[in-house]
Amino acid sequence: MLLQQLVNGLTLGAIYSLIALGYTLVYGILMLINFAHSEVLMVGAFVGLGVQLFFPPSLTSGPLGLALVFTLAMAAAGALNVVVERLAYRPLRNISRLAPLISAIGVSIILQNAVFLWVSNQSQTFPDIMKMRSFQFAGADISSLQIVILFTALGLMAALHFFIQKTRVGKAMRACADDMEAAELMGIDTKRIVAVTFLVGGALGGAAGALNGMYYGSIKYNLGFLPGMKAFTAAVLGGIGNIQGAVLGGFILGLLEVAVAGYLPNGAEWKDVIAFVVLICVLLARPSGILGEKIGEKV
Amino acid sequence: MTTNPVKPLLEVKNVHAVYGRKIRALKGVSVELHAGEIVALIGNNGAGKTTMLKTISGILTPESGEVLYQGRRISGMEPHRIARLGIAHVPEGRHVFPRLTVMENLEMGAYCRKEASLLDEYRRIFDLFPLLGRRRAQLAGTLSGGEQQMLAMGRALMASPKLLMLDEPSMGLSPALVDKIFDIIRKINQLGTPIFLVEQNARKALQVASRGYVLETGNLALSGSASNLLHNKAVRHAYLGIAG
Numbered sequence: 001m002l003l004q005q006l007v008n009g010l011t012l013g014a015i016y017s018l019i020a021l022g023y024t025l026v027y028g029i030l031m032l033i034n035f036a037h038s039e040v041l042m043v044g045a046f047v048g049l050g051v052q053l054f055f056p057p058s059l060t061s062g063p064l065g066l067a068l069v070f071t072l073a074m075a076a077a078g079a080l081n082v083v084v085e086r087l088a089y090r091p092l093r094n095i096s097r098l099a100p101l102i103s104a105i106g107v108s109i110i111l112q113n114a115v116f117l118w119v120s121n122q123s124q125t126f127p128d129i130m131k132m133r134s135f136q137f138a139g140a141d142i143s144s145l146q147i148v149i150l151f152t153a154l155g156l157m158a159a160l161h162f163f164i165q166k167t168r169v170g171k172a173m174r175a176c177a178d179d180m181e182a183a184e185l186m187g188i189d190t191k192r193i194v195a196v197t198f199l200v201g202g203a204l205g206g207a208a209g210a211l212n213g214m215y216y217g218s219i220k221y222n223l224g225f226l227p228g229m230k231a232f233t234a235a236v237l238g239g240i241g242n243i244q245g246a247v248l249g250g251f252i253l254g255l256l257e258v259a260v261a262g263y264l265p266n267g268a269e270w271k272d273v274i275a276f277v278v279l280i281c282v283l284l285a286r287p288s289g290i291l292g293e294k295i296g297e298k299v
Numbered sequence: 300m301t302t303n304p305v306k307p308l309l310e311v312k313n314v315h316a317v318y319g320r321k322i323r324a325l326k327g328v329s330v331e332l333h334a335g336e337i338v339a340l341i342g343n344n345g346a347g348k349t350t351m352l353k354t355i356s357g358i359l360t361p362e363s364g365e366v367l368y369q370g371r372r373i374s375g376m377e378p379h380r381i382a383r384l385g386i387a388h389v390p391e392g393r394h395v396f397p398r399l400t401v402m403e404n405l406e407m408g409a410y411c412r413k414e415a416s417l418l419d420e421y422r423r424i425f426d427l428f429p430l431l432g433r434r435r436a437q438l439a440g441t442l443s444g445g446e447q448q449m450l451a452m453g454r455a456l457m458a459s460p461k462l463l464m465l466d467e468p469s470m471g472l473s474p475a476l477v478d479k480i481f482d483i484i485r486k487i488n489q490l491g492t493p494i495f496l497v498e499q500n501a502r503k504a505l506q507v508a509s510r511g512y513v514l515e516t517g518n519l520a521l522s523g524s525a526s527n528l529l530h531n532k533a534v535r536h537a538y539l540g541i542a543g
């Protein structure tokens with residue numbers, strides 16, 4: 001039972017972590033909470049479905065299909081995030097902190113309704129990309145789907161870590177997050193780096209959307225809202241702007257949610273409440289999050 | 300009439316600039332800087348010195364007037380484009396990247412350079428600032444003020460700039476460190492880099508500079524050779540604290 005909950009929690013947490021990274025990357029560089037991120041992941045899920053519908057089955061099954069679905073879902077979600085930044089946030093920068101936030105909520109409503117009206121207002125089946133099997137292990141029932149989700153997410157996190165820490169553009173992203181004006185004085189095209197940040201964050205969101213579709217087997221125009229809000233909570237819990245914090249917060253929240261569902265009476269009905277209780281408690285007790293630095297004025 | 304046949308490296312022509320929302324920080328100021336020079340810009344707090352550097356590096360756009368660099372108009376260009384033309388601006392308060400290591404900070408300084416290997420460049424910087432070499436793996440935010448100043452200067456030099464602009468490099472440093480920083484400024488210049496130096500420490504600045512300008516509340520009050528300014532009665536009284 002415990003092992004089962006652990007695996008379920010880690011699977012869910014991996015998805016939350018990927019989404020939380022999108023919030024935290026953007027916040028780290030612009031101090032903006034991209035409330036449209038939940039819709040970016042939803043669009044990623046729909047693109048993942050579209051790939052399976054429009055490409056021949058030979059291309060969309062097995063490991064090759066997995067790669068194709070993820071590549072295109074990530075590319076589309078990343079590109080969408082870049083366009084959103086260009087049209088809805090960049091023109092509002094330097095006006096006030098509030099304006100882009102409101103704009104983000106607007107973009108979120110637009111994207112949800114666009115999918116609602118143009119694609120469908122009903123749940124769509126998200127076909128299995130790979131044949132799934134179950135393993136019995138120490139009394140726990142672990143599906144190969146969970147293993148695929150966990151390893152895809154961990155692989156993407158490792159790739160992100162390498163990109164941020166070791167590459168020239170990744171270092172420039174960190175430099176911009178530290179001091180945008182100084183970065184500009186180094187000859188760094190900070191607008192381009194911001195766009196790259198939205199691209200990377202959106203791509204991770206798109207991957208999370210596709211994983212979400214695989215995990216639950218169906219997708220809907222409003223699927224982004226709950227995981228989006230929970231992942232936002234995870235990012236705040238870990239310390240928004242902090243990359244390790246987003247991953248930590250995502251896994252904590254996933255495990256917590258599964259524990260509530262599994263061990264509390266009527267827990268399954270309460271599991272969605274727990275994320276927001278956590279959010280409020282963190283904001284009250286430690287607004288900078290577990291790994292976040294003290295929020296202070298930049299001198 | 301000056302009849303200098305050589306085109307200046309940098310020409311600031313009759314620049315008006317607004318700082319913040321409505322502070323008129325520069326009210327029609329012209330300065331120029333030639334290859335090889337150290338030019339000092341001195342003046343009190345709020346005289347417009349920092350605004351001048353920010354206008355040159357493109358962080359601020361002048362309301363009127365223009366900035367020419369190598370004969371080409373750069374005012375209105377984005378700061379990163381101006382930086383890529385070879386103007387390195389070390390801002391007031393150092394502005395190193397605190398969560399990047401010393402090495403990564405230096406690497407960012409060379410962001411636009413295309414060379415495959417920057418080893419010679421790092422060697423040059425560590426020769427100039429041996430301390431940075433010993434601290435290379437440390438996060439810049441953990442360095443002392445003097446060390447951060449050296450890092451900010453080293454980072455700017457990584458670009459091999461054709462013009463180095465320093466805003467208050469001695470601010471907040473101990474007297475011994477101030478001497479050291481000015482020694483390094485002289486050395487950088489001797490190695491061939493022209494320097495535009497903004498300082499509140501007018502004496503030190505004029506001692507190291509060949510020419511100087513004095514800004515007073517957005518207007519150019521005086522200009523001339525550094526030695527003339529050092530002996531100017533008004534300068535001695537207002538900026539060097541010498542009565543008479």
